[in-house]
Amino acid sequence: MSVSAMDTMSGKLGLIDLKYNNPRKHISISIPSKTEDMSPHIKSVDELRVLGINLSSFSQPAQFSICVVGVFVFYLIYGYLQELIFSMEGFKPFGWYLTLVQFGFYSMFGLVELQLTQDKSRRIPGKTYMMIAFLSVATMGLSNTSLGYLNYPTQVIFKCCKLIPVMIGGVFIQGKRYNLVDVSAAVCMSLGLIWFTLSDSKVAPNFNLTGVLLISLALCADAVIGNVQEKAMKLHNGSNSEMVLYSYSIGFVYILVGLSCIGGLGPAVAFCAQHPVKTYGYAFSFSLTGYFGISFVLALIKLFGALVAVTVTTGRKAMTIVLSFMFFSKPFTFQYVWGGLLVIFGIFLNVYSKNMDKMKLPSLADIGQRIMSGKKTRPLSQTV
Template identity: 75%
Template sequence: MDLNNPWKNISISIPSRDTMSLHIKPKEDIWVLGINLSRFNKPAQFFICVAGVFIFYLIYGYLQELIFSVEGFKPFGWYLTLVQFGFYSLFGLIELQLIQDRKRRIPAKTYMLIAFLTVGTMGLSNTSLGYLNYPTQVIFKCCKLIPVMIGGVLIQGKKYDITDVSAAIFMSLGLIWFTLADSKVVPNFNVTGIILISMALCADAVIGNVQEKAMKLYNGSNSEMVLYSYSIGFVYILFGLLFTSGISSAVAFCSKHPVQTYGYAFFFSLTGYFGISFVLALIKLFGALVAVTVTTGRKAVTIILSFFFFAKPFTFQYIWSGLLVVFGIFLNVYSKNRNKMSLPSITRLWNSVIQRSIRTLPQSV
């Protein structure tokens, strides 16, 4: 060892970028429609995402019901999904070009799974409108929290307390009551629609957890997620329609009504793309369960607007069953924010009642 130069024999090795990425993930800006959400604090991020979800998805829901109100269009739900996926892929490609981020971080195998689930949830959901009243379809999608909780347990090993379980029970009761009311007042009620929307609900529950896990593990961007999942899903649907010979009749019908089909579908897809961008930002920033809670609240408003803009049968059972679902949503929100809310817990209320009973017991004797 050279005493005159003690640093001569000391070497410093710097781990490779791939090795560092396994342990330390650099913080990346989250962009949504040109807005850098990373520059805002958490409450502002949440407000922006919620506002985006409500504004764009309310327009999305109106246009979706408007398209299916065109006489003769109801059998072509899968073709509408194909057109929607095509527009989503185009919008995603344009956004990636604008932000100059062309790197794919999430593996292709994961995207193939996400695309399959996306096709299931959106394709089955669109197709179910050929059999269901629109508010019934929406109320089913409001209860996505139930399979999301199951998916969270199975996929991510999450645990839920009694409040979350109670929320799921109230949602289930409201869902059953709403469906029974719909079967009484809608002349063309079809169980096929219930099966389709239930399958879409299960796929929708899994996809939120898979997206959350993939985006956290690989630090993928929203634009990347939308582009690859919907472009691969477009290929899935295209081959499915070609195999079942269901594309020719759909193209012939839409060519006769280009404005009511392709025109509405463009704005329907545009607002849906903007909406899904804010939903993915919610998933990345706050988790899948928070995102589902926000989108569920949006669906409740969509139901009200649906009865306002489109004539359909109505019964007060819709209101009572909807209130059960809303109460379930409230329980879920309370469960996730109980530290910030001053409401007492159920156990505390019960203990308070017991203590008051004990205090008044000697007086009554």
């Protein structure tokens, strides 16, 4: 075989830099382009299904709309049921046990969904899942436990302030860079929700330092977990059902061991045995809607990133607060309205930032320059 024929064959096989007179031979394999044939396994990775819906067959705006509707519908029901459970007399000390039951249901739901998919292999390493499970336990466990010390709107308001920690986590974990509009959006949303908190403290003081500490720790864990999930899913092409199954099943073991060690398992089981329908029945519906909501949140993270997912969930939480005032009797003040308007403005800034390049919208700096130039030319036109 001639040298030219060997070069041609090596070019077809993607072998590069194969030199015979060099004692250190280097072989690199080229990656096929999207137009070339790929294995069925790699093709299946590109399919993103949520509750049986193949989002890959829709356009990007349609994908975003479906995910947003799913997050709002299921998480609004989730929030209502969560507040309903903790409104039961005597249930507030058992927030960690509710998290244990919730993780158990999530694991079963994830196992069923994974069995219905074609690809049942685990792609994300076990060490990564142990970290995600720990963060999930911290996020949901501390959040549920804080409801024993704080009222529900205050707890939701604190959780909404995670937009800035998510951005900070994106910078340090994934090396992301955010523009001025994204930072302004996060600041507006956080200030608006803090205004909610201050208003609530005036009209219905129900603050407890323990509750504030618990929800603050949950906020920090929640800020990290979105970035870790996004990085793991993009790096290893893990599916949503795989992420839910392994992270929550490992988290279930964490909580079970923890409750057994501190002796908190017996009293919780005894209390729930006295009220099985209101505890386990609500917990099942609460977990089912939460599981559906998590599926859409993970799809948002995989398709649009952690910051967009947090922005959508923050808007959902603001709506949850409104519904909480509607369905559960609470004092009201118009300062809630001003804080809500500030949150809405922050959401608008974030959406505007995400669509500036796609829709060729002017940046805020350009708008500011146009306004300033208009002010400078106006006196001149008046004198003429």
